[in-house]
Amino acid sequence: MRTDLALEALGGAGQVPGVRVEEERGDGYAVTRVAVLDQEAAGRLGKPPGRYVTIEAPGFRTRDRGLQERISNALARELAAMLPSEASASFFVVGLGNWNATPDALGPEVVHRLLVTRHLKDYVPPDLRNGLRSVAALAPGVLGLTGIETGDIIRGIVQQIRPDMVIAVDALAARNVDRIMTTIQIADTGIHPGSGVGNHRAAVTQETLGIPVVAIGVPTVVHAQTIAYDTLDALARTLQDRSELFRALGQMPEQEKRRLIGEVLAPAVGDLMVTPKEIDVFVEEMATVVAGGLNAALHPGIDDVDLSPIFA
């Protein structure tokens, strides 16, 4: 089963050749930096070579405001390490996803909270401009709404405004339910086809755009198949522990498992998503956290006091 998270792709596998893992603990959260160093490791994980930083905060859903600000700050720090440091650098932030479908609306909601400045550069006096870098932003919608591949919209605009970097924000599908709304992933590898909650997205990468692309993703759903699959796995584990008779379940062929799951979920046409009942509140709060981290990383010259509005 595929996952948008490098950390899940890595699994509990311990040391993997061609992959460097670095961990750090904060107050209520953990940061894991995974570097996929070569093509072989990339093939094994199903993730292109590059840096993947994951911020995990199991307590995010408790709606603890202090924790949310700490996560936002951690995000700002990790982003700063991936973004160019020049005061003259210019950015184009793209909020991917469908604003009409709550679990897919994270990207547009982040864009809504960004400090957009590209058009102000000419009006803002130089002494205030200190720390204010050029930021443009757009939520381009999804193919079903526009009839245009998101990648084409982004490429067209990039060719007009020539930013130094694209930052793409997207809602992801996770492998495990406990990742929903508790994890933020940053990657310097861009967005690859098939990621995100909407699954037919075109690539948004340095290859397709000609400039670096940093991707920020937050899992908001798990595919319903995952629940069925995990149930089988949990059963197999239980049975292996306690019974000769059921040993074989652990060896049940993949194909057979898929058939079973199909039997459970087939009657419902289309993609079934598992998402918390309170998803709307979580998306709003996570968008605030991500936008806060982004604003701080994009405008490093603006101090804490001035940043406070962002949390409103």
Place this chain on the structure above:
Amino acid sequence: MRTDLALEALGGAGQVPGVRVEEERGDGYAVTRVAVLDQEAAGRLGKPPGRYVTIEAPGFRTRDRGLQERISNALARELAAMLPSEASASFFVVGLGNWNATPDALGPEVVHRLLVTRHLKDYVPPDLRNGLRSVAALAPGVLGLTGIETGDIIRGIVQQIRPDMVIAVDALAARNVDRIMTTIQIADTGIHPGSGVGNHRAAVTQETLGIPVVAIGVPTVVHAQTIAYDTLDALARTLQDRSELFRALGQMPEQEKRRLIGEVLAPAVGDLMVTPKEIDVFVEEMATVVAGGLNAALHPGIDDVDLSPIFA
């Protein structure tokens, strides 16, 4: 596992004492009228005595406009049989649920599309008033938003405006994924605690309000536990067919199944819901269908031509 649908509670059980079942087929949909006739049958089904009408349209999600209008008409006919027929009858329609959470927003969305007339009675000339009955409507929100039990809000307003009947519209949780957005249930028994997508609702019934309550419900979600539970059942069926070794799974104690499912879903705090990715579009279209049926049943004197606006 509990379900909000009488038809699911009945299962494939064939004839049940104290329950009368009547079926009718339409073009693209089926109507089933279940009458729970006595307390014994009610206890067995977990549904109070009364009439439960279910309209099933597996093709609803194909977004076929013609089918949607036929379902709307069928709903109008079935409602007409439960509503008082007097031209002087007055109604209070309550849209239950949380407008901020898409799968729970059906009730508020229906209220938004209703032909509300109670305040017009004094202004509309008598010849136009023909067929226009008195309709008031409110979406009272949920306990977490108002701090007030929904039942208390409704009772308070009923005592002020003294309608002849309350009609409560609500999003339901189904037992099977194929019921999501394909089924409408009408019941003359009102709303009972624990129904709906939000699960702490107070009773809205003739007992609590002193006037008849008709409930209209549409399943918009399935609880995630259901997926896990169904996976185990499907596995048990498969294994029983083909293997001596796995016979015992069919006899796995209920308690053990629950423990397993807990293992899969526990890490995610709170209620996980399974819902289609396109839920926003479905809720909008289903609200149009339900409001269309309601408007026609509430104002039987208004002919087709005048009703067309309702579909906008």
Place this chain on the structure above:
Amino acid sequence: MRTDLALEALGGAGQVPGVRVEEERGDGYAVTRVAVLDQEAAGRLGKPPGRYVTIEAPGFRTRDRGLQERISNALARELAAMLPSEASASFFVVGLGNWNATPDALGPEVVHRLLVTRHLKDYVPPDLRNGLRSVAALAPGVLGLTGIETGDIIRGIVQQIRPDMVIAVDALAARNVDRIMTTIQIADTGIHPGSGVGNHRAAVTQETLGIPVVAIGVPTVVHAQTIAYDTLDALARTLQDRSELFRALGQMPEQEKRRLIGEVLAPAVGDLMVTPKEIDVFVEEMATVVAGGLNAALHPGIDDVDLSPIFA
């Protein structure tokens, strides 16, 4: 021309018998406390006897976050003087107006940001409950949406939940364009028919509900007639000064006309649509300020740190 603001009704009239006026300056805002002491004064002003507190902050529209917090704190202080001080006091906040019409949506937007607690009282441990008073809240909509007089909805709910006080939040129509989104009025006299942006509202007062009603209002519009009226007044003033010269008004130079219009519209900076073009942003920000002040006044035991989330 009528106005919802006592301060405008008072005009620049200096001392008026039966009216006590008290002024106080803050950083970026001014507080004026008007007490209408007897029926005679009430008749003269068209405002029932009672206390009217006005907070004026001409800079509100500059979107200065610091100023907004100071206004919110000032509002909390002024409200505290009107609200009961008992820890056991219970409140019902009503957000009047139509959420579909931006300039009329202030009340519903404030309710959306309130710390609603009435339903938590049973769950919150006593030591945390310290300072958390019972607050219920509802945005009942308008007559055209529900078919029910707003006053009836409120009265019905008050009879069910028996709060000690109703607080009604409403958008107002001002007399002068420079009051739009720069003024907050608090009154202990409740809401009287004909106030607000929607003009057919029923009374929400101690007389109709049996408990005290505090009204919080913010002007969001000016009636278009006002603009024309003001134009004539300005013209008349000009002509009285120099009436010989301008006898033939038909020959008044274009330039002079523009100057005149400037005199009428100058106090309101920018593009005035009579409701400002940016009304949506202003309503959002003003709702945050009002909800912040209300939350602080309703829950005086909660300190600043805990209140910060309210600004999100």
Place this chain on the structure above:
Amino acid sequence: MRTDLALEALGGAGQVPGVRVEEERGDGYAVTRVAVLDQEAAGRLGKPPGRYVTIEAPGFRTRDRGLQERISNALARELAAMLPSEASASFFVVGLGNWNATPDALGPEVVHRLLVTRHLKDYVPPDLRNGLRSVAALAPGVLGLTGIETGDIIRGIVQQIRPDMVIAVDALAARNVDRIMTTIQIADTGIHPGSGVGNHRAAVTQETLGIPVVAIGVPTVVHAQTIAYDTLDALARTLQDRSELFRALGQMPEQEKRRLIGEVLAPAVGDLMVTPKEIDVFVEEMATVVAGGLNAALHPGIDDVDLSPIFA
């Protein structure tokens, strides 16, 4: 005073050299086709040479559904005369304006209701494709939201997807209050800087994009200055007639002032906030009418029955 409407620029001027005017009456509406034939006429009107079609329906605000459908059909016919007729023609519809500010949200609301097909071309079977032309659509937001000139976004996308024509939908500012939400203008001249409710828009024309641009505009506001200006004009007209009597304008009776104001505001029935209080409902309904006309003109091969969904 400038206006976005060619018909208003023309005034009641009767025959103007270099301008051809053609009128046609429908049931409840009138169509006026103005052709600006040369640069001299263009300079006189402040409108570039081209075709300007205006549909006027004073009764639009009565919310008569039948009238709305007739207007939608008239719009479809007039558009058909400006659009290429080839079945292979491809279109890019741009909804200009700010979705957060109701009177400026018309463009985005129209885009939301469009039959977008560009991405379906590969999946739809050829026999169904009959009449389904390639349509892409985007609401790019405004400079303050994105930091990018709208013209740059459009040009970038046009260069990627190479449509045969751009159709830009925009909310306009009218000169007279009675035009608000009663008039639709179609022009084959594109969008010129300074038009629209937001007034700093870049040009979207054949010159800037290299392909034809049709603009559809609907007045949703009048500038507040207009009201004051009109008041003076009305006053001046009155005085010229009877200047002896009213020499001392300062003594003009109250009653007379009211009559004057009535003369200014009478054409717009009801409470004018200069944008009407019910602007939200009008924008929704006008967006439905415009999208209906657009969908019919863009997909001429789809018959009436299939078009009905568009009105939902």
